[in-house]
Amino acid sequence: MGTASRRAQPVSWIVLGLLALYALGPLLVFAFNAFKSAREIDSNPLGLPQSFSWGNFAVAWEQAHMGGALLNSLVIAVATAAGVALIATMAAYAMTRLDLPGGGAWILWLLVSSSLPIQLFLVPLVSWWSTLGLYNQPIGLIIIYWAVYSPFATLLVRAFLIGMPKEYEEAARLDGAGELGVFARIVLPMIRPAVLTAALVSGLQAYNEFMLAVTFIQDRDFQPVALSLYSFQQGFTTDWSLVSAAGLLMALPVVVLFLTMQRTFIDGYVSRGIAV
Structure with missing residues (x-):
């Protein structure tokens, strides 16, 4: 058994190396292009910059x-993360601890809501948001986010609550807590990893999101960095050297945030499954 494992190790390393190259290769090319001129990208799109x-x-x-675009994205991402964390935490608590009518229908609703493509609702949303004065306003985009x-975040937090013992809550109620x-x-201190994970995921999604932002934000003063x-874009051509440089500038805050909070992020994902 030990000999077979040793023989399999080189194959495993080769497979892992190929997977790493597949994942990191496009990112390296993107980073290299940020340091090239537009002419050099045309002549040498994949190699190192001269x-x-x-x-x-x-x-x-x-x-x-x-x-200004980074500041707009920061406001949108933070507001989205805070709102989703609040909505998901309270909804998950109500679903797992309160006697709600409907039972499993709420779980089905969340699953359906998280699986439906948002493109189905773009036309009525644009019309409705224009009527309400929310079109071309950051708060209108944040509400859509x-x-x-919120559905996926609610399922994530709910999975934590299902695995959490209720004895602490019952003891607090006996002491007179409402x-x-x-x-x-x-409850909230005990599910902190799940809440932070839900906030981080939703905030990063809002930071990187493009389709809804380009649909609902037209004023350049309000546009996030993704736009x-x-x-x-100059006519029918694009300066890919500047696109790559701007892309690295856009990705830098996300990389720093992930490196800072990676333990919380990973713990929130792997410590519980999505229970139904």
Whole structure:
């Protein structure tokens, strides 16, 4: 058995190396292109840059107004994360601890809601949002993100609550705590990894989302950073060196956030399944 395992190790390393190359290869090409000129990308799209054009980042930052766009994305992502975390936590608590009518129908509703493509609702949403004065407003986009990302987040938090013992809550009620006190003082600290994971996932999705942002935000002063890449479209051509530089600038906050909170992020995903 030991000999067979040793023989299988080189094959495993080769497979893992190929998978890593498949995953990281496009990212490396994208990073290399950020340091090339547009002419060099045309002649050498996959290789290392002959000379590093650091000026691409300054041009991309100024031309795409990325400072304001990053601030807009930060506001949208934080508001989305906070709203989804609040909605998902309270909904999951109600589904697992309160005697709601309907029973399993709520789970079915969440599963259906999270599986339906948002494209089905774009036309009525545009009409409705225009009537309500929410079109071309960041709060209108944030409300849509709350609705889109809350079903999965609710299922995630609910999985934590199902595995959490109820004895602590019952002891708090015997001491005279109300339902809100039990939720805030007992339940919420215990499901903190799930809440943070739901907030992180929804915030990152809102930060990277493009289709809804380009549909509901037209004013450049309100546009998130995902739309700033449009600035490099010139007629029927695109300056891919500036697109790559802007893409790296856009990805940098996400990478820093993930490296900072990766333990919480991974723990929230692997410590519970999505229970139904």
